[in-house]
Amino acid sequence: MFEDLLADASVAFRLAVEEIGLTYSEDPDWVPIPFKGKWGFGTPACFQIAAAEAKSGKKINVPQRAEEIASLVSKSILPPSGFDAVEAERGYLNLFIQTRTYAEHVIDNVLENHDDFGKGKKIGERVMVEYAQPNTHHSFHIGHARNAMLGESLARLVEFAGFDTIRASYPGDIGLGVITCVWAYDKFYRGQEPEGIHKKGQWLAGIYTEATSLVTPSDDDSESTLNEKAAYDEERRDLLKKWDDGDPQVRALWGETRQWSLDELSEILSLLGIEIDVYFYESEVIGPAKEIVDELITLGIAEDERPDGPVIVRIDEKLGLTKEKYRTAVILRSDGTALYLTNDLALAKEKFEKYSVDRSIYVVDVRQSLHFQQAFKILELWGFPQAQYCRHLAYGFVTLPEGAMSARRGNVVLFMDVYEEAKRRVSNIINEKNPDLSEDQREKVVHQVGLGALTYSMLAVDNNKDIIFNWDDALSFDGHSAPYIQNAHVRAMSILRRAGDVPGGASFNYDLDETEIELIDIISRFQNTVKKAATEYKPLLMATYAYDLAKAFHHFYHAVRVLQADADNIRDARIRLTDASRQTLANALRLLGIEAPEMM
């Protein structure tokens, strides 16, 4: 927003340096001045000049000399247009901005662009974000929710930043685990399924947990139990073989149970506001996967050790590395069946060739880092230039205070349970704070705020940190939380409702309060935050931004009167500022996948 201005400032700075007999040929770095009620940019360039002098042999104290230079420059520099004051402070040269002019510029910009405020220009590159991909026949727990929320926010960010964006999901709908569940359902529970999408999905997930224990030997099993488990194990493997051979009965059984899971998934995703563009089902990728192995062998990238061993790629050796880093990857079992890596390679090829993807982002938990590093290196060896724009967005686990969640052991916190609890808690608070809310509005707010709180608690932590799930932290409604941000939006809405029409224009030709300047300052940083969060793949930056903005609005709200301002021109300007704040809050929340309520 201030690039032109700062370019002029850089020229003025260099001229001023020359004026006092020194030289500085680089572009000075301009950083926002730590906020003190005036708005501006400062540069530490004088430190660099002083450091250069010290290097050339002069015996000087660099910080002291920097202060001298900054002071001299401040006297010789002509404030470039758009700035109204110059100041030297502790070696920094600070330029202060003409607050009134820029306040209008920023606010006009927001109110002209509405929902598109902060949107980047089309970049002409296609990015595919792969996320929201639990296995079928399992439960959708809070860890899956972190994945889905992170992926969705990222997709919204890159889309808004100007990338052509495809949302993709790759559910694991086949494999020994899935078939074990199908086996147990068929053997013990067929026809007993309950009604209701979530009930049925969770019931099936319960069978999965039980089925796993039925076939997994444990130390304290008696011999007869061990024999029984061995027999069961054979039955399920038999079933997988039949599935692989395309046995119509097995396929039908699998298809029916799979659909229950997919129905539940679809319901949950729609609750989260997620619309996936492309589904790649693992069961449909297996075919082509086996073909690519032949190609890799022909190209000399892979080595076929069959029948004595699998098909492998010695990645470190191919790259000429002496230390083991990418190691050796197995890309096909010795019996000729595909592995996870085989499928991912085939899928990547399809993404590049069929979907013309330039950048591919995989939102998958951190345990699979090596897997993706291997996949990306093999794609590189294979000759795909897109390989260097493949990125594994690893995120840490959501664990319980007592340890890791495990679907197989059944100690998971289900997303739906957390969601219901969130709604209950919001409802209790509404009883206390706003009991007059109509039933319709109440239902809406309970969803918006409950889900918002949960989403924010997932996005406000850096993705490579683990989250220890705790009900009170995950559903916090005070302080650094979604409801705090949503409440700022609600307060703005409330003022705007009473204000009637928002004036078409207004001049900030009065002494602005510090809180107004800070609020405008933060609004003006929105575009850069979008850009940075999108290019660094960090929704966290937007989460932090939204909080800072809400905080600035709450400060403003308490410090000044909008509707009862001292003069009409001030009232008009503040109404516009309120509207711009509301709009920016709404845009920031939208990019996090959080709704902005009109009341709460």
Next chain:
RNA sequence: GCCCCUGUAGCUCAAUGGAUAGAGCACCGGACUUCUAAUCCGGCGGUUCCGCGUUCGAGUCGCGGCAGGGGCGCCA
């Protein structure tokens, strides 16, 4: 053995190599006849795991440790 991630206030976490390391929670004390108090103001709280190095300047970069977590040939 090798690779990756993490280590910041009592707790949970922020901080493009820049100015006095910031928030929330918790704790203590204040502000509702006011545009919604899910808010605001004040107080309390720090050897940024340790050491060495690079730099005018390091929580941030490099090297070496320590501690915790994850991963490492036919699971996904």
